[in-house]
Each structure stands twice: as structure tokens, then as C-alpha cells.
């Protein structure tokens with residue numbers, strides 16, 4: 136194994152050990168409580184997981200998306216909520232790395248191994264049409280003053296640093312970085328979502344939050360591009376999370392089918408079950424192949440947006456269907472909250488919406504194909 | 508405090524399959540990981556270092572691929588690592604392994620503490636640590652569930668003997684074999700994983716160690732495995748007798764029904 140491979144294997148082992156010990160045993164509890172138990176997030180921080188992708192010059196480990204996506208897949212086989220919490224952080228860090236100016240990055244990135252970063256685009260008026268947002272940034276001297284309302288933000292409330300997609304007073308799109316401790320910043324409603332119930336998703340309200348000029352991420356007019364780029368990065372990692380959820384469903388279904396008899400036959404020996412298990416396994420592998428292709432292209436500096444959209448579009452549907460098939464294999468138990476399958480379906484379902492709906496992604500994929 | 512931790516690589520337990528016909532472990536394709544019990548030994552060493560200062564050195568005998576396990580230990584926080592690697596070391600039993608490790612320990616030079624995990628997850632003998640202590644003629648404590656620093660030259664060790672805990676004070680240099688209950692080994696953080704590749708890792712062969720060729724590898728091994736089977740389960744009782752020799756002797760005579 137070369138050094139890069141070896142580092143990646145070690146990273147995966149850490150994620151595996153952490154997941155087995157800290158997450159898998161409380162996966163059901165996290166879903167039922169609708170939050171992480173006290174202290175869990177501190178363990179994530181203490182284990183240094185927030186710094187997985189953070190560049191070394193900012194005190195991070197600097198792992199690429201190839202290693203990080205596989206690590207998140209492993210985590211999602213135990214608990215998808217925490218994997219999505221990390222995905223939200225990692226995709227935001229990527230935008231600092233790509234678009235952030237030196238002063239901004241020097242100020243914020245060293246703290247990214249302790250503090251969660253989040254990306255906020257959606258508003259009450261809608262998420263699918265970013266041009267329709269009404270959050271406004273007004274230039275006052277060298278500073279900007281931001282007012283608006285962002286909803287359904289992954290890690291909203293938990294995160295301490297927020298990228299905010301705004302319209303400037305001359306009607307251009309721009310992204311600004313806001314710290315939760317800045318005057319005028321507050322948290323609003325926390326969503327009571329049906330899946331990924333550990334991941335906090337909530338509202339942030341900006342009431343004339345004044346930020347210095349260097350808090351502009353990229354340039355004025357680059358807002359949509361940065362938003363699209365954040366979506367693409369998120370979709371690669373969500374593909375990995377979806378592969379993990381599908382694998383979780385597969386594991387439960389396989390274990391059950393090896394124990395449970397219908398008449399005198401074990402379920403896995405029956406053709407109807409075999410078709411379902413094979414279908415779930417094929418879907419799992421397809422999602423893995425898609426997110427890995429996207430991740431590898433990103434690492435190699437090749438286009439990956441379409442592949443990332445495919446990984447999440449295909450992956451979210453495939454994971455939901457896989458969960459449904461696993462539920463069917465478990466029969467009545469599958470429909471019970473005592474087994475994890477039903478929450479896997481709800482978890483996967485979130486990703487048909489978050490980071491761009493399936494419809495929006497399919498429009499993007501179609502546009503990319505038409506342009507070829 | 509200079510602490511040497513001897514570690515081993517074993518197949519990852521979820522990648523090992525049991526052949527249903529022969530009941531043998533099938534290790535082909537199994538991924539190698541650090542013996543889980545050795546992580547407890549490294550954790551013990553790191554805690555001792557945090558308290559007393561010094562350095563934690565890893566030592567392993569095995570093929571070149573075992574450097575991966577050493578990187579793991581370095582990522583946990585060890586300072587440096589040594590691999591004893593040569594075809595000549597192959598096929599060693601616990602005696603020849605201990606002899607080779609002792610040669611390595613002597614070449615590294617004068618440790619205060621030598622730590623082992625309780626046993627390896629694959630072969631499960633638990634012998635190497637005690638043999639190393641004997642070869643070096645230093646005191647040893649096995650089954651340790653607690654290691655406390657008393658002074659720069661003395662540690663206090665709790666030994667879990669299943670039915671009782673024995674507290675011993677042990678003069679350094681000493682060898683300690685720890686049980687897995689002793690601690691929860693820390694995770695290798697992503698940053699420490701990356702940094703572990705900047706730490707020194709030295710590879711020595713039999714020539715570097717200046718060993719007797721008849722005492723290493725298969726040649727130096729005295730063990731012949733004739734049969735492997737599951738033992739019958741029995742529990743035995745241990746009685747602790749009065750400290751006075753005369754009373755104890757009387758009890759034994761009574762018990763033996765002489």
C-alpha cells in the first residue's frame with residue numbers, strides 16, 4: 136500500500152471504530168429522541184473528525200474527498216444523522232478553500248477543527264430558486280450589513296459559522312461569512328423533520344448583521360456559482376451517506392433473512408427474498424460507484440458536477456427503495472419502530488430534498504447531457 | 508520514562524471467516540489490524556508518558572507489511588517505532604519471538620517499562636511478555652488493570668486475578684502485561700494519522716540485532732502444535748491461606764485429607 140492509501144485506510148479505521156463504539160449502539164435512540172445525546176458532539180470534536188478535510192496549514196488533516204467520502208459511508212452504516220452533520224461541515228469548508236480570501240481563511244479556518252461551519256441558501260419563499268431570495272447585503276463603507284431569514288439550515292443552531300447567500304443592493308448574488316456571536320444574529324425555529332432526526336436543521340435570522348469587507352466569500356456576483364459548487368460537494372458526500380444507509384438496510388435484511396423461517400425455509404433461501412436482497416446490493420454498489428466517480432473526478436480536478444448530481448439523485452431514490460424492500464423482508468417487524476429499517480427510509484428521504492431536490496438535479500443532469 | 512510497547516498484527520475480526528468444513532480460520536483476504544489488546548498497552552504507555560514525561564517506542568517482529576500497524580500506534584501518539592523483519596525470523600514460536608524481541612529491546616537500549624497486551628487475538632497464548640521479562644531478568648506484572656506511578660523508579664499495578672485484585676509495587680525496569688479492562692484506547696485522530704508518517708520508523712534484520720541464528724525463527728522454536736481443540740469448560744477455586752506458614756501447612760494437610 137502506498138502512503139496515501141495507507142492514510143486513507145487508517146482514516147477509515149478511525150471512523151469505523153468511532154461508529155461502532157459511539158454511534159451504532161445509539162442509532163435508534165438518536166432517531167427516537169430527535170437529537171444527539173449530550174456529550175456525543177464533544178466526542179466527535181475530541182476525536183478530531185471535524186478536521187478531516189481541513190488543510191494542514193490550518194491545523195487539519197487535509198484528507199481529500201476520495202478518503203472522506205468513504206469514511207462518511209462507513210459512519211452512515213451506523214448513523215446517518217452524524218454523517219450528514221459532518222457532510223454539512225465539510226462541504227462548507229470546501230467553499231472557503233476554493234473561494235476564501237487569505238484574511239478570511241486565516242481568521243476562520245483554524246477554528247474549523249472545533250467549530251461547525253454551515254451553508255445557508257434556502258428561505259421561506261423557496262429553496263429551488265435561489266434568484267428569488269430576499270436576504271440583502273448593503274454596503275456601508277468597507278463593511279456589509281446583512282438582513283434576512285434563512286431556513287432549513289443543516290446544523291443550524293449547532294454550527295457557529297454560517298455562509299449566507301445574499302443579494303447585494305445592486306441586485307447581484309454574493310456569499311458572506313457570519314459568526315453566530317455577531318450582533319444581530321439569532322436562531323429561529325428548529326425543524327421537526329421526519330428523518331435524519333439527530334441532525335439539527337433550523338432557521339437563522341439576520342437583523343442588520345454588520346460584517347467587515349473581507350467576510351465576502353469570493354466576489355460579488357459569484358454567489359450562485361459558490362452555491363452550485365457547495366451543492367456539488369455536498370452531493371458527492373451525500374452519495375456516500377446514501378450508500379451507507381443502503382448498506383445498513385442490506386445488513387439488517389441479510390441478518391434477518393438468515394434467521395427467520397417461513398414455513399420450513401429460511402427467508403434468504405426463497406427466491407422472492409433473493410430478488411430483494413440482490414436488488415438492494417446492486418443499488419448499494421451503484422451508489423458507491425457513482426459517488427466514487429464523482430469524488431475521484433473532484434480530486435483529479437476534472438468535472439464532477441453531473442456525476443455528483445447523479446450520485447444523489449440516483450442514490451436517494453435507490454436508498455429509499457432499498458429501505459422499503461428491506462422493510463418488506465422483515466415483514467411486520469420491518470414496519471415497527473423496534474427495528475431500524477423504517478427510520479432508514481425516513482433518513483434517505485431527506486436527501487431527495489436537501490442540497491437540491493431530485494427534480495432540480497434531474498434538470499441539471501438533463502441540461503448537461505443536452506449540452507454534450 | 509522510556510517505555511517500549513510490543514505490538515502485533517492480527518487479521519481484522521470481521522474479515523476472518525471460519526471454514527465451515529474444517530473450522531479453521533480462513534485468513535486469505537483478511538485485512539491486518541493491530542491486535543486490539545495491544546491498543547490497551549499503547550494507551551497505558553501514553554498515559555504514563557503524559558504523567559512522567561519520556562517517550563513511547565513501539566516494537567514489532569514480522570514482515571515489512573507490519574509497518575502499517577506501527578503507523579497505527581504512531582497515530583495514537585507513540586514517538587518512534589522499530590520493526591524486526593527478516594525471513595530468518597519466520598515461523599517463530601513464543602520462545603523464539605521473545606528472544607528476538609529481547610535482542611531488539613537491548614539494541615533500542617535500557618527501557619524503564621516494557622508493555623504488552625494481554626494476549627493476541629489470533630494465537631491467544633499470552634506468553635511472550637512473561638518470557639521477555641524472564642530473558643531480561645526483570646520483574647513482571649501480568650493481568651494489569653491499573654498502573655499508577657509511585658515514583659520515578661516504582662509503579663503500582665493492580666492485577667485482576669478474576670476472583671481477586673492483587674496490588675503489587677514493581678521496581679523499574681519492569682515488564683507489564685495489561686488486560687483490556689485497563690482503559691479505553693484513544694482514537695487515532697485524522698491529524699495524528701497524517702502526522703504519524705513524519706515520525707521515525709526503523710527496520711532491523713537479524714544482522715542488525717546480532718542474534719544467535721539457532722535461537723530465531725523456526726530453528727529457535729521449541730513448540731510443536733500437535734492438535735488444536737476447544738477445551739472442556741471447568742472452573743477451579745482458589746483458596747487463600749493464612750499468612751502464617753504453620754497454619755497454612757495445617758490447612759493443606761487437612762484439605763488433602765492425608
Ligand SMILES: Cc1cc2nc3c(=O)[nH]c(=O)nc-3n(C[C@H](O)[C@H](O)[C@H](O)COP(=O)(O)OP(=O)(O)OC[C@H]3O[C@@H](n4cnc5c(N)ncnc54)[C@H](O)[C@@H]3O)c2cc1C
Nearest residue numbers: 254255256257261262263287288289485488489490492494
Ligand atoms: C434535511 C434537510 C437539510 C437541509 N439543509 C439545508 C442547508 O444546509 N442549507 C440550505 O440552504 N437549505 C437546506 N435545506 C433546504 C433544501 O435545500 C430545500 O428544501 C430544497 O432546496 C427545496 O426547497 P423548498 O423546500 O423551498 O421547495 P420548493 O423550492 O418550493 O420546491 C417544491 C417542489 O417543487 C419542485 N420544483 C421547484 N422548482 C422547480 C423547477 N424549477 N422545476 C421542477 N421542479 C421544481 C421541487 O423539486 C419540489 O418538488 C435542507 C432541507 C432538508 C430537508
